[in-house]
Amino acid sequence: MSERRNIIEENESCVRSYCRKYPVVFETAKGSYIYDENGNEYLDFLAGCGALNYGHNNGVIKGELIDYLLKDNITHAMDMYTKAKAEFIETFENRILAPKGLEYKLMFCGPTGTNANEAALKLARKNKKRMNVVAFMGGFHGMTLGSLALTTDETSRNGAGVPLNNVTFIPYESGTDIRFDSMDYFEAILADDHSGIEKPAAVFVETVQAEGGINVASIEWLQRLDRICKENDILLVVDDVQVGCSRTGTFFSFERAGIKPDMITLSKSIGGYGFPMSLLLIREDLDIWKPAEHNGTFRGNQLAFVAAKAAIDFNIDNRVDAGVVKKGTIVETYVKEHILPLDERISLRGIGLIWGIDFSKIGDAELSHRIADKCFEKKLIIERAGRGDSVLKILPPLTITDEELIKGLDIITEAIKEELK
Ligand SMILES: Cc1ncc(COP(=O)(O)O)c(C=O)c1O
Known part of the structure; x- marks a missing residue:
């Protein structure tokens, strides 16, 4: 195990949670991606649980911050x-x-x-x-x-x-x-x-x-x-x-x-x-x-x-609102075409760039958990929500590109196919 992970696990309270789901040591991040200490790249569909709507280390915002700091x-x-x-x-x-x-x-x-x-x-x-x-x-x-x-x-x-x-x-x-x-x-x-x-x-x-x-x-x-x-x-x-x-x-x-x-x-x-x-x-x-x-x-x-x-x-x-509406349509269309047909008990809900794929009707309490873990294996960070945590929650940065969005959705599709019995 990584030395850094070791020191955290030995010393940080049992209350820690996200790190248990994504058990690598993260080091850098840019846009829609986070990188671990070994340079592995993860696409981020969690976006700081909604705290990173403008992406990691957004260049425009960073410029203002550096300028502010440099001037004391x-x-x-x-x-x-x-x-x-x-x-x-x-x-x-x-x-x-x-x-x-x-x-x-x-x-x-x-x-x-x-x-x-x-x-x-x-x-x-x-x-x-x-x-x-x-x-x-x-x-x-x-x-x-x-x-x-x-x-x-x-x-x-x-x-x-x-x-x-x-x-x-x-x-x-x-x-x-x-x-x-x-x-x-x-x-x-x-x-x-x-x-x-x-x-x-x-x-x-x-x-x-x-x-x-x-x-x-x-x-x-x-x-x-x-x-x-x-x-x-x-x-x-x-x-x-x-x-x-x-x-x-x-x-x-x-x-x-x-x-x-x-x-x-x-x-x-x-x-x-x-x-x-x-x-x-x-x-x-x-x-x-x-x-x-x-x-x-x-x-x-x-x-x-x-x-x-x-x-x-x-x-x-940058007319972020308009981009969100457009990208929301991409998610909705994609899930309806590629994911919902995998099992009629799967459903979709959402608006803008917050979407949930609900597996609760399948009657397999661990399914969403296995899918989220499989996504992580495939280098996509995604979280679950809702009753029994049965909903896969799509929450990317609002600045995500169309290509990145499709890449993440492709990973979710593969993970669901592999975990649906
Ligand atoms: C709707 C809503 N309200 C309040 C909170 C609490 O915010 P914080 O964790 O920053 O205290 C959250 C956190 O996820 C939230 O989703």
Whole structure:
């Protein structure tokens, strides 16, 4: 075994996870590829779980970062005023929010996605003076206790060690075999003085449940949810941590439904270069925080601001959204032509450049695991999601070329053929 792998395995906590699935030592990366210490090349269909939408070591963003570092610009400043922060805000306002007719206050949170959700939870409860919130079965919102209370998968919840309270779960539009109109149900419990469920301060929703198995909510369902929230004085919080930043073909994933959430959480690819950054967008009148009421040492990583600004410029200048829509069609067409015919029990779901190939109906609990392992053997990094981890999750960098996309899809096809019994 590699000496480096050895030292990590001997010393790092048992909590480590991705390294168990891809047990080599990675060293360099460029674009859609990662290279291990022996120079082997791996095509990346995981993209930092959505943190690398612009590819590894994106040259345009890297140039800005190197320039920033060479000039001894400030790298850590808590939430003090800095040039890097001002330039990010200006770019985000002028190139993302204003053209979409969106107006939000920006809150920079501790550096990971879960922290933006924690902040949104606190702020929703503070505004509405209600404790309960609604979240959806299959949802994933992070690992700190507030966000974990909104998250449904058993393994994650089992780590909490304390009760995870004050959340009412209702079924998502899809993702289970339950044939049930959860919006009818939501309306009914809100109207019923015998529902036994406290009116929530907010609803937390992913427009595409990513970790939950690539369940894509329909436009009608999202619009109805938005309407119910408005009619009942409940805040709508869209968790765009994984599927924001153009993953679905528009910068924000909810744009296709024409809704304006009360709060939006962003992280992962907002940091542009794989840098930690997390952002809560707040409808202006809801911004009732007192100074330092949700604080943190690493709010506003200056290098992340530089990368985030450069990433937005890169995104708009290169029409990334249009590319995602086009490449999404390539994935959909390919899977329908080459993979679905392999077994009628395989299904496909997705939008933009997030797709799930679902093997759950085959009744072989280990199949998706074997396929993902086989892909790795064939030098493709790909992850699984959903109930029983039965969904193969296609999540490449948005900058991937058509050829790279087909190459990865060919590997998946070969792996499925070899593992389907
Ligand atoms: C939708 C969603 N929300 C929140 C999170 C948590 O983000 P982080 O791992 O950066 O805390 C994730 C992580 O995968 C996510 O997919």
